[in-house]
Amino acid sequence: MSAYRDKDPRIHGIQSRIRVVPNFPKSAGIMFQDITTLLLDPKAFKDTVDLFVERYRGKNISVVAGIEARGFIFGPAIALEIGAKFVPLRKPKKLPGKVISEEYELEYGRDCLEMHLGAVEPGDRALVVDDLIATGGTLCAAMKLLERVGADVVECACVIELPDLKGREQLNGKPLYVLVESH
Amino acid sequence: MFAGDQNGLRGDPRLKEISEAIRVVPHFPKPGIMFQDITTLLLDHKAFKDTVDIFVDRYRDMGISVVAGVEARGFMFGPSIALAIGAKFVPLRKPRKLPGEVISEAYVLEYGTDCLEMHVGAVQLGERALVIDDLVATGGTLSAAIRLLERVGAQVVECACVVGLRDVKVQHGLNGKPLYILVEPRGQINCPAPSVNGVETCRHDDLILGANFGSPVNTTSKSD
Numbered sequence: 001m002s003a004y005r006d007k008d009p010r011i012h013g014i015q016s017r018i019r020v021v022p023n024f025p026k027s028a029g030i031m032f033q034d035i036t037t038l039l040l041d042p043k044a045f046k047d048t049v050d051l052f053v054e055r056y057r058g059k060n061i062s063v064v065a066g067i068e069a070r071g072f073i074f075g076p077a078i079a080l081e082i083g084a085k086f087v088p089l090r091k092p093k094k095l096p097g098k099v100i101s102e103e104y105e106l107e108y109g110r111d112c113l114e115m116h117l118g119a120v121e122p123g124d125r126a127l128v129v130d131d132l133i134a135t136g137g138t139l140c141a142a143m144k145l146l147e148r149v150g151a152d153v154v155e156c157a158c159v160i161e162l163p164d165l166k167g168r169e170q171l172n173g174k175p176l177y178v179l180v181e182s183h
Numbered sequence: 184m185f186a187g188d189q190n191g192l193r194g195d196p197r198l199k200e201i202s203e204a205i206r207v208v209p210h211f212p213k214p215g216i217m218f219q220d221i222t223t224l225l226l227d228h229k230a231f232k233d234t235v236d237i238f239v240d241r242y243r244d245m246g247i248s249v250v251a252g253v254e255a256r257g258f259m260f261g262p263s264i265a266l267a268i269g270a271k272f273v274p275l276r277k278p279r280k281l282p283g284e285v286i287s288e289a290y291v292l293e294y295g296t297d298c299l300e301m302h303v304g305a306v307q308l309g310e311r312a313l314v315i316d317d318l319v320a321t322g323g324t325l326s327a328a329i330r331l332l333e334r335v336g337a338q339v340v341e342c343a344c345v346v347g348l349r350d351v352k353v354q355h356g357l358n359g360k361p362l363y364i365l366v367e368p369r370g371q372i373n374c375p376a377p378s379v380n381g382v383e384t385c386r387h388d389d390l391i392l393g394a395n396f397g398s399p400v401n402t403t404s405k406s407d
Contacts, residue, residue, distance in 0.1 A: 021282040024282040040305060042265070045265075045266060069280070080263055085226040085228055097222075
């Protein structure tokens, strides 16, 4: 599902504020989708958060899990508006308390996402938020963390999808909602 | 200045709830450090909302056009404040995270340096800026943030943190900029936090736990 396809009038402003930076972080054709320029436009940033809030308000979402670090920019604002708690999912050794960890594959090598034990409880209805979905590896790890503690992942929400990388298919059937697509 | 020192918020029960919602994790990231863990505050919707509301009430009429948040925990508070007061949000990040052209500001750790970056063009000459982070220790990171903003000609109105010590030196040492703090850290041993000539040793205070613990903890680890 994407608001892009629904053609909400706010989408154009949001998409136009996202800056594409070629060859970051590596050369050879990577076109980096930079959301920091979106954050410089208060109306477009507010519209971004509003689109998510409108979708998830009243759906009994009890936890919004945001993926470090750009998921921290969108997730808490959504959580506050819909009455949910916010849980940061972080790189290793950042969270001070007891954590559970989930490894995931990168193009070369592996990385790891961690969540505090006790932050999410069995039966919590969860939303996972990040700025962008590419291959879906990180989102998949995030969902696993939540499901391991007995939460029900209701949906994954991202500002941007790169559909050519087919990340949507990696989500074990969980729905994905995005605002804009970039090919 | 502390929120609770001011007439409007003196005795405000929200401050007590915010303080109690913050978990203290002993000996993280190193022995002797009583880490102020704000993730438990984020789990308490009312206390988290109150935190943001108190900042918003303070800054809404100050003509602030940019909220700069320090990676990564500054990202958890800054954007909501920015959205509520109609300001833009600018992330201040560790090196090589921001994709576009950046300016960098180094700051000194006990051993070596670290660096904060901001996108060129994000902030304009004359803008009024708020800097936000979860906690202030020695103020090294916040000072670097202030310098970044001033280098592009912005005026830093204030630095705001959820947690901070009543450290006179820090209050005077943030390049003369005012510092606004909601609550003091809990679980502290009652002695002054060492900072070597204002040098940031760690993002949280090193505590000397007295003779029992031997010599002061020297740490180079950055906890963000």
